[in-house]
Amino acid sequence: xxxxxxxxxxxxxxxxxxxxxxxxxxxxxxxxxxxxxxxxxxxxxxxxxxxxxxxxxxxxxxxxxxxxxxxxxxxxxxxxxxxxxxxxxxxxxxxxxxxxxxxxxxxxxxxxxxxxxxxxxxxxxxxxxxxxxxxxxxxxxxxxxxxxxxxxxxxxxxxxxxxxxxxxxxxxxxxxxxxxxxxxxxxxxxxxxxxxxxxxxxxxxxxxxxxxxxxxxxxxxxxxxxxxxxxxxxxxxxxxxxxxxxxxxxxxxxxxxxxxxxxxxxxxxxxxxxxxxxxxxxxxxxxxxxxxxxxxxxxxxxxxxxx
Amino acid sequence: xxxxxxxxxxxxxxxxxxxxxxxxxxxxxxxxxxxxxxxxxxxxxxxxxxxxxxxxxxxxxxxxxxxxxxxxxxxxxxxxxxxxxxxxxxxxxxxxxxxxxxxxxxxxxxxxxxxxxxxxxxxxxxxxxxxxxxxxxxxxxxxxxxxxxxxxxxxxxxxxxxxxxxxxxxxxxxxxxxxxxxxxxxxxxxxxxxxxxxxxxxxxxxxxxxxxxxxxxxxxxxxxxxxxxxxxxxxxxxxxxxxxxxxxxxxxxxxxxxxxxxxxxxxxxxxxxxxxxxxxxxxxxxxxxxxxxxxxxxxxxxxxxxxxxxxxxxxxxxxxxxxxxxxxxxxxxxxxxxxxxxxxxxxxxxxxxxxxxxxxxxxxxxxxxxxxxxxxxxxxxxxxxxxxxxxxxxxxxxxxxxxxxxxxxxxxxxxxxxxxxxxxxxxxxxxxxxxxxxxxxxxxxxxxxxxxxxxxxxxxxxxxxxxxxxxxxxxxxxx
Numbered sequence: 201x202x203x204x205x206x207x208x209x210x211x212x213x214x215x216x217x218x219x220x221x222x223x224x225x226x227x228x229x230x231x232x233x234x235x236x237x238x239x240x241x242x243x244x245x246x247x248x249x250x251x252x253x254x255x256x257x258x259x260x261x262x263x264x265x266x267x268x269x270x271x272x273x274x275x276x277x278x279x280x281x282x283x284x285x286x287x288x289x290x291x292x293x294x295x296x297x298x299x300x301x302x303x304x305x306x307x308x309x310x311x312x313x314x315x316x317x318x319x320x321x322x323x324x325x326x327x328x329x330x331x332x333x334x335x336x337x338x339x340x341x342x343x344x345x346x347x348x349x350x351x352x353x354x355x356x357x358x359x360x361x362x363x364x365x366x367x368x369x370x371x372x373x374x375x376x377x378x379x380x381x382x383x384x385x386x387x388x389x390x391x392x393x394x395x396x397x398x399x400x401x402x403x404x405x406x407x408x409x410x411x412x413x414x415x416x417x418x419x420x421x422x423x424x425x426x427x428x429x430x431x432x433x434x435x436x437x438x439x440x441x442x443x444x445x446x447x448x449x450x451x452x453x454x455x456x457x458x459x460x461x462x463x464x465x466x467x468x469x470x471x472x473x474x475x476x477x478x479x480x481x482x483x484x485x486x487x488x489x490x491x492x493x494x495x496x497x498x499x500x501x502x503x504x505x506x507x
Numbered sequence: 508x509x510x511x512x513x514x515x516x517x518x519x520x521x522x523x524x525x526x527x528x529x530x531x532x533x534x535x536x537x538x539x540x541x542x543x544x545x546x547x548x549x550x551x552x553x554x555x556x557x558x559x560x561x562x563x564x565x566x567x568x569x570x571x572x573x574x575x576x577x578x579x580x581x582x583x584x585x586x587x588x589x590x591x592x593x594x595x596x597x598x599x600x601x602x603x604x605x606x607x608x609x610x611x612x613x614x615x616x617x618x619x620x621x622x623x624x625x626x627x628x629x630x631x632x633x634x635x636x637x638x639x640x641x642x643x644x645x646x647x648x649x650x651x652x653x654x655x656x657x658x659x660x661x662x663x664x665x666x667x668x669x670x671x672x673x674x675x676x677x678x679x680x681x682x683x684x685x686x687x688x689x690x691x692x693x694x695x696x697x698x699x700x701x702x703x704x705x706x707x708x709x710x711x712x713x714x715x716x717x718x719x720x721x722x723x724x725x726x727x728x729x730x731x732x733x734x735x736x737x738x739x740x741x742x743x744x745x746x747x748x749x750x751x752x753x754x755x756x757x758x759x760x761x762x763x764x765x766x767x768x769x770x771x772x773x774x775x776x777x778x779x780x781x782x783x784x785x786x787x788x789x790x791x792x793x794x795x796x797x798x799x800x801x802x803x804x805x806x807x808x809x810x811x812x813x814x815x816x817x818x819x820x821x822x823x824x825x826x827x828x829x830x831x832x833x834x835x836x837x838x839x840x841x842x843x844x845x846x847x848x849x850x851x852x853x854x855x856x857x858x859x860x861x862x863x864x865x866x867x868x869x870x871x872x873x874x875x876x877x878x879x880x881x882x883x884x885x886x887x888x889x890x891x892x893x894x895x896x897x898x899x900x901x902x903x904x905x906x907x908x909x910x911x912x913x914x915x916x917x918x919x920x921x922x923x924x925x926x927x928x929x930x931x932x933x934x935x936x937x938x939x940x941x942x943x944x945x946x947x948x949x950x951x952x953x954x955x956x957x958x959x960x961x962x963x964x965x966x967x968x969x970x971x972x973x974x975x976x977x978x979x980x981x982x983x984x985x986x
Contacts, residue, residue, distance in 0.1 A: 201527060201695045211961065346513065348975070
């Protein structure tokens, strides 16, 4: 037995060493989570406007078009749970923060949370790079190596010097170039169908949970004298026309209820006719052209609040 | 808990160390096996534990009752039959209830024009239920047939039913093989444990590198079969043939290897089936634990081969229809079973069903032309069988098989890279075809030198790490 254990230990010894080296190397790869955390550590005191939310705002709002020093803290699939964590994380550092933009998407009120969806792998980025204490499950979220498929791609990019940053210096996603649009899927509507299917809630069991999170955000903003602005980003008709009507009605009901309860401005651009086909990369995400246009419109609307 | 999961990577060493260092007494080791197995199984859904515990308890009790009624054969018969009905009943409800209800509804509406509104149920199929039910059945039947005495130790019986390496996808162990091992004090054997590790490594390679990558190609291609060329469809069918082999035999290798770490020998489940020279030989080499189960508990009681030719053929069809249904509640499985029954019946009529029991091309590097042609024919027949097996419904199975012969040829073939991997695997297995598994090479130069062997292991691990396909559940878990 001792002989067996000795050989097994010697045999497996290289694995933790190699794993530690690989984990260290992967963490060197630039990513938006790490960048945003570091940016906020340095600039939380000066930031005037913060944009939260999922891919809709990550790719849809360009902070340079907003008034004052603005930063995009949104990330793909980021939910209100993460938004609230991030907003609260620098609570003691904010000195200039005046505006917080939170998107309300078709799915937002009904979402169970990132941890339970097919994008749960992203939870580890909050834990590893943003000091997030929401996830304690060691087996899933503590190491990049646990998501080996993604880790492998990152390593390949690192060693082939082909890393391209998919975010700009103000945290906005920069890969949704109109030139990269998949016209086939745009025209046949297959992407829209898949997105709607993905965004339609299986049940409405998590509304109370989401209301509680939004309440935290609203109270926080009120106590810190911050203007909380609710928005719904524009989407294309292939998406908006086919959304589940009951869920959409419920989304508006909950949003208006929340808006009135906390006296908040709400800008709904979901079916805004000012946005044309070229403003979208797919049915529910703005293209680089659309993001500029939307950011300008949003900025004008925010400015109009103070008039 | 999946073998190919982080949880199992933590679970196995803990159980191993507790088994050999803390619980050294046989009884305590058995108790640990039960607890560990229930943790392993309950990881999917704790509610499954109630069912396996109930199944185990029923079979255990039936064994005791059969023993108590010694001399009263009718009572014994009633207890044994009761246990069979109970176990098959549970299996029937969880696995086949909706299938039968839906088919009865269809039958009544098409023949009588009457629309029955029977209720189908939203039932979760417990993982591995067919495997442990058959294992539980084999015990009570063996006790009834006086092949082994009833056990009075409930812990060792629960360990026999739930032993975690083989709990969810076999090998379907016989009480006559596994139960006595839980009744004896186990001794740690270095050579056995090391060989178990090798077998596990080979199993992981087959599952993660070959099966999972084949699965990605197959899943991608299967839906759009009407647009693919005939050759492409045959390639996809071939890839599925390798997928199911590597998936299932990979699982069996991991299970057998893992059991050896605990000093337990499980029966062999695969014996290089794609090197078979006939379909009967193929079935002596594929899922051996299930085919021998059907042989011993259904085929032989029906009269087996000791009756006239037509009855033999009838028996073959009965066994294979049941075998097909065992695999799942779908007509495709039944047809797959009947397809193989037909092939077996043909071999039977030709009188060549019992040929080829030895290793092919024994003591030679290459098979002769006749053997090669026989292996190719058997393989192609198996491919068509797996196409029926993989299809979602019968029209798809027929459509797919027809399209192989009718769809035009195209140059744009995919899956060729995976075919090369499969060929590589076949070469390694061919060289090792007289061994229990492909990594049993310690006596062969230069592998008798430890550093060389370790290099081989590291290379295999590297291949797994780099080329592992996206995580697919084991196919046979659904059965």
